[in-house]
Amino acid sequence: MATMKFLCDTKRCIECNGCVTACKNENDSALEWGIQRRRVVTINDGVKGEASISVACMHCSDAPCMAVCPANCFYKTEDGIVLHDKDTCIGCGYCLYACPFGAPQFPQGGAFGARGKMDKCTFCAGGPEENHSDAERQKYGSNRIAEGKLPMCAELCATKSLLAGDAEMVSAIFRERVAYRGSKNAIWG
Amino acid sequence: MNKWFKHIGIAIALLFSVTAFAHDGADHADDAKANNGQIWSQLKAGAEGRTTSLSEFHAQPINTYDLRVLELRSDLLAPALMAALFGMIIIFILFIKVNGISKLHGGFSGKLVYRWSKFDVSIHWLGAIPCLLLILTGLTLLAGRFFFQPYIGEGIWSNLVYAAKQVHDYMAIPFMLGWALMTTLWAKNQLPKMYDVKWMMVVGGYINFGPFKGKHPDAGFANAGEKLWFWAFALFGLVISASGMLLLFPNLFEPSRTLSLIALVLHSISAIIITAFSIVHIFMATVMSEGGMECMVSGYCDETWASQHHNLWFDEIKENGTLKYKE
């Protein structure tokens, strides 16, 4: 079975934020103002060596969020996609502390500014509810994986910097890109 | 442990183009390689950048920390808290079965001596009731997924853990209040004295066999065991409150994610210690020491109980005339 991964080619990322709004567009039903499942970060901003990287949930093979969750609301699909059950989530925020990528986010609300149900990138694979059900759409957004499509952010990437798909395929594409960059054999894809 | 590093490594490798793949690159890409390596090491070091996202921590692509923290929680702390609660209960039950309880010599006198004010009793319970709830809910939050979830239905589990979180959050406030009041108001009576050493040597005279049998060591207002509990409670209560505040009000204190994880570990360790002591304390007061419970119900204790368990204090109040009986 495939193991789904994202890969961001920093040589191509131009911080156009297309991936960010693509995600907003596709998962609109589940997102609210202030929750960005994906973001682009530019380091060394404004100086030589500036590089931009698109970051979201990386769907880690052994995900720290899964390990730390008190409610054990995370689960992994056969494709290696890390998903979570918002009905079980208690909004404690531990996954946010544990995640190296800052992927989990929480709507504010409740006493003491308590966190609401955690939200994060689903690799456009919805959640535990029935595929394409209203409940799934309202809690998690779209389910492109069930339609045989890849996540919207990668599909709409302006410069094909952000890749998504099976880890082996994605790294093979990237490896080839790097090997031939700047030579006549360069590939584009 | 290495497993964690390895898997995170893979995830990160797939995230960024600046990894080892670059070393396969064509010859003319030397500059790029150097540049790549530089970016990669910056990212690994937790470099922050600019982003249009206003969400917490989003300016930092990678936050690295020692991933053993996660294993520590699941493999060590969770079972330890289970042991602190259920293990201690089992040990105590066994102990009582073997040892029996500490009876009052000559039974209750019927004369009740003033020991705690109404206010003291209230702050005790202000701390104690939340503490019990916190222990139970905290146990659910730390260890529930390993020890309870597999045996109950998903719906029940999600309700349980949600309730645990809510109760835990709300009970934290009275608990901290109780802790603060008890610690500051009671500390005077809890200062260690020389006779506390002797008390310790015979384990307070509670043991009904061997060389300890029949001993009645001296004790003041508080005996050495109670003092130990008090100071442990004061210290770990502080740790648990401080770390709890960080976790409860992340917006107020804006801790780093790593600090939050450390707080989580300290919170668990403190919880284990306080839980273990609490079990001892509860058993001592309710079962082990006949007449002990009365103190925190009415604030008065039986005269026999006072002279048997806190002889120096009883002598002192008799002498200075502060001895007060219940009418």
Next chain:
Amino acid sequence: MQLTRKSNAAPTVEKKTLGISRRQFMKQAGITSGGIAAASLLGTGMMRRAEAKDVPHDAPTEIKRTVCSACAVGCGLYAEVQNGVWTGQEPAFDHPFNNGGHCAKGAALREHGHGEKRLKYPMKLVDGKWKKLSWEQALNEVGDQMLDIRKESGPDSLYFMGSAKFSNEGCYMYRKFAAMWGTNNVDHSARICHSTTVAGVANTWGYGAQTNSFNDIQNANAIFFIGANPAEAHPVAMQHILIAKEKNNAKLIVVDPRFSRTAAHADLHCDLRPGTDIPFIYGMLWHIFENGWEDKTFIQERVFEMESIRAEAKKFPPKEVANITGCREEDVYQAAKLMADNRPGTVVWCMGGTQHHVGNANTRAYCILQLALGNMGVKGGGTNIFRGHDNVQGATDLGLLFDTLPGYYGLKTGSWKHWSHVWDLDFDWVKSRFDQNSYLGRIPMNTPGIPCSRWHDGVLETPEKLAQKDRIRMAFFWGQSVNTETRQRDVRDALDKMDTVVVVDPFPTMAGVMHRRKNGVYLLPAATQFETEGSVSNSGRSQQWREKVIEPLFESKTDLEIMYRLSQKLGFADEYTKRIAKDEKDVLVIEDITREINRGMWTIGMSGQSPERLKLHTQNWGTFSNTTLEALGGPAKGDTYGLPWPCWGTPEQKHPGTQILYNTSRHVLEGGGNFRARFGVEYKGKNLLAEGSFSKGAEIQDGYPEFTADMLKQLGWWDDLTAEEKVEAEGRNWKTDVSGGIQRVAMKHGCIPYGNAKARCIVWTFPDEIPIHREPLYTPRRDLVSKYPTYDDMQVHRLPTLYKSIQEKDSAAKYPLGLTSGRLVEYEGGGEESRCNPWLAELQQEMFVEINPADAADRAIRDGDTVWLEGAEGGRIKIKAMVTPRVKVGVTWMPYHFAGHMHGESLAANYPEGTVPYVLGESCNTALTYGYDPVTQMQETKASLCQIVKA
């Protein structure tokens, strides 16, 4: 490999089995009741539009092919429509321009189907309150006021601000509307966008457009960006740029005062001082001539008067250039060497080059650089001028400008006669619509109108100084946001002073809200381009037929319908739509408009692009190569995608379109060409025609003038015309022969209809024959003013224009910081539409100014502080400071998309209820200052001065 959809069966998601829990139930209930609450907030009288979440997932899906409405790259996408609601957006991996890629704006297009903050119905400001009107009442009132003003002050007291967002058909009909009304006071945002490019470039070699295509950049070995930042303004163009970088190891050179996101990918970044483009180019040319790197054969055969340039370049040795521009001598040398060593190279410029009071000269300087290097008319070369709005190229082509009729015919009587002929109207009737008097020696019908950049001067200036009867008393702001114009305080005064303000737009826009009026403002809701259909031209001159995705939301109407209804009210509908059929609902048949465009647009070869051909291309975009843009097979085999003009002759002649202009290596019938013979055959006794250079297969193997009926006769080719063609062609030329016969015959003999000439380095009709460096009006370098002074004050068309009298005053002492402006990737233009899109607005919530850490430290300003920025004319804005090394010391930069605050106060209360954009902010143009190009009236937004203090 491309990211392709997975063809295998959908992988199943492992699911936990759980019944609905109590809390789940509660949550669901919560969602439902929340929905009802939201619905009731919409208020009475407003129809509730269906939203994506109301549509069941399995409702039947229609797929529409549409084109992004942001910049001019022309990215295609598939819109999924279910039950009439735009429910999904899918990437068009098979689209030749973007291969499925989109930037933030393109990826957020579906929000157009929500339109939450749109204007919902016609409205009118009555005693400071917005009042709902019916369409009939609104058009009646507006029409009556137009007629009253016409009676009192003549037709020129009306101003028609148009839009680069119209379809080609909309642009054309808007220009025609102004013509039928009888004024040239019509313009749109190209005035403040690439007007200087159009003038400068067209006067160099014939046409003022991007010479190559986005895809062709893939063939470049060097890419020179000056005043361009595609990573943020044209992100999908970066796809092609990075292909060149990866495949050809192309060198990227970025010349920009700011270390932009594009510079991050560059081999060389030169941070020149704003407003010193010309010295920089001369600095490069100095090295090129000094080292003999110029293409001598190319210059000898195809370039006129490079000698003047060579002489001027001598005045700019490295030291002088470094002193003026602030760039290192070494960097200027490297830029020249990289361009010389890596040919073909392309030059890309945008607003950083054009928006200067010497904009036309800047653009000519860039062209001259390419001419010297011999990079014109070749694959991977050319001047790739990226345009900023989805149809700003089309709007320019179709004459939505103050100085020309469609097709750059100009305003001469002959031009009017040509278009009257196209329209099937009597020229005298058309003429009678205009003011027949002359003012300051100028005849209104033949004098350019008042420009988009300065309409407010047309309101505020005393009538005696205007070359028209009276000042502007009423204006339409049709799809144009006035916050993009400098001197916002004057804009506000002008809005206050007019009799009536009419906004026709999907949103209220600044013209509707920034004034201090209590009465006399009309807001008419226009549909977006996704709610209508029509053709759209991208920056590379390719046209696409945009399909209608959804019906107009709320009570909005399409641009064409509003124009048509208004013409009915004004009484010239019959003439206006003489050749255009109406359907059973009295709606104009849009294809007929396209055909009328084809009938008149011979100059630029927009004549062969029939609606049928355009639709065929769009429906088969997957058959076109994403490298060559050509279709190797399929129904449009042999064509170039979108039939980039010139697509000569009639549609029946099946010209494939011209991807690369002036490319002599191709036959004209395959898209070949050469420089246009537009400026006569000789100047001061020197030959202007090409020498020994001609396009492939041309029977005249040397330079030749443009084709006329007489020339055909002289060549003995007259009888190649059919009898019908002869009737139309007699006495006409290639531009005015509406049969297309002259063009057909010229091409049959391998000749380009417009002749074969040299490109010229001197433009004798412009204030400066060659590009001359002139310091900005507000310059921080007072020491250079005497050596490089600006122009004397002068009258440009209808308006007096100031130069020297502004530059004379020393503003640099009080305002020491350079000020320049630009784009953010999330927003577009004035930003009214994109700031109403929550997916975009969330990413940029505050207006800011970029300031160098050194300048910030001097002022004790920290990143994120609130500051007051005061422009050199005293306009003050309250914004956030972004302290960043992106800008060099002494330069500040602001995005221009914000509006809705003025002098620190919010204008939110002025919006009709429910239309306040998600994000408001100060317009940078409140602080920006005077300065206009003498040829095109382009505004100066890129080199001004300011001071910043902590608020």
